[in-house]
Amino acid sequence: MRKHSVFLLAASVSIAALPLAADTKPAQPNDFIEAFAKLSGDHKGMRKNHAKGVCxxxxxTASQExxxxxDADVFSGKTLPVVYRFSLPGGNPMIPDNARAPRGFAAQFSLPNGSKHNIATLNVPVFAAKDPDTFLGLLQASAPATDGKPDMAKLAAFKTAHPDTKPLEQWLGSxxxxxxxxxxxxxxxxxxxxxxxNGEQTKVRFQLKPQDGIKGLTDAELADKNGDFLSQRLTERLQQGPVSFDWVVSFGQPxxxxxxxxxxWPDNRETLTVGTLRLTSSGDDSCxxxxxDPNVLSLGFTASDDPVLRMRSPAYAISFGKRLSGQ
Structure with a gap:
């Protein structure tokens, strides 16, 4: 099992939120906690990123394929209990549900031997920055100035200097x-x-594809300034029966x-549907x-050396400790 994970996969911060580190010192886990507080305010006892969400x-159940x-414990074929959490990015628990920002979907699988396996995903195919230093800089550049608004010229200059911040912005805009x-x-x-x-390690990325199909908001719903509907729509949908997602693995090339x-990764990579995640109810406090932390992995899985992924463990741990202690 791997160590805990990097920072809130909040890759999700709204796209407007991400600038350059103010000094040359490498980004530290607590820097992200502080940056999210400056962006969203200090909400005691809440997640420091992805504060708004539903359990x-x-x-x-793994597929036969x-x-x-x-050779991985999660893909044993046994049906495993799972706790899920859907969320929106940032530390503001009142963020509108129609915000043009990533949505999060996390899961914790409980295996028969007592171990856990976590996954943390976003409804966007790319992260906001290529490494922790750039992500921190983007967050800092997005922070409000003395007038309570971000310095848009500063933010634009940061993005121009760091083109790796563009793909997420472009995806969310389209x-x-x-x-x-x-x-x-x-x-x-x-x-x-x-x-x-065969005992060999296979390089993969994965997607969770909704069996209900993909559907976006209408322009009218996007314009509603008081959007607060995601939790309720999930509850109403579950009253009709389980909600299911196919877990699809993509095999990487060198x-x-x-x-x-x-x-x-290119869309033409070989894929395999490795199982089905099923939701049966929502709205309790199970999560x-x-x-x-997406670095909590069961036997058969290994995390890459992606520096963003690695940073998530200590940043998540700090946020988790503050939340449990009411900070």
Whole structure:
């Protein structure tokens, strides 16, 4: 099992939120906690990123193809209980649900041997910056000035100097936010390795594809300044029956990026549907005290050396400790 994860995959901060570190000192985990507080305010006892969200419960069952291809505990074929959390980015628990920003979808699988396996995804295929220093700089450049508004010239200059911040902005500008948490496709964005039946490590990225199909907001819904509907729409949908997502693994080629989450892999990569994530209910507090560090992995999985992924563990841990202690 890997160590805990990097910072809030909040890659999700709204795209407007991300600048350059004020000094040359490498970014530290607590720097991200402070940056999110400057962007969203200090909300005691809340997640420092992805503060607004909803819990759900359900299970996961690997496909026969997943069982046959990989030597990994998650893909045993046994049905595993899972706790889920959907969320919006940033530390503001009142962010509108129609914000043009990433949505998060995290899951914690409980295995029969007592171990856990976490995944943390976004409904965008790329992260906001290629490394922690650039991400911190983007957050800092997005912070409000003395007038309470971000310095747009400063932010624009930062993005120009760091072109790796552009792909997420471009993607969000060309895709409508999802109608429902159940009608969005979610991406792992980081590279992992999974042990195959032949004992070799296979380079992969993954997606969670909604069986309900992909559906975005209308222009009228996007213009509503008081959008607060995602939790309720998930509850209403679950009253009709389970919500399911296919877990689809993409196999990387040697030329595909391993350690840069701003670089998307080509769409023509070989894929395999390794199982189905199923949600049966939502709205309880089952995820409230969970830390969805994506570096918590079960046997058969290995994290890449992606510096953004690695930073998530200590940043998540700081946020988790503050939240449990009411800070």
């Amino acid at each position: 759900a419960v359900g299970d996961f 997943g069982v046959d291809h990989f 895709h409508q936010p999802p109608y429902s948490y159940a009608t969005a496709e979610y991406f792992g964005i980081h590279t992992f390795y999974i042990r195959g039946k 030329e595909d990026s391993v350690n840069d989450p701003t670089q998307q 409230t005290k969970l830390n969805f």
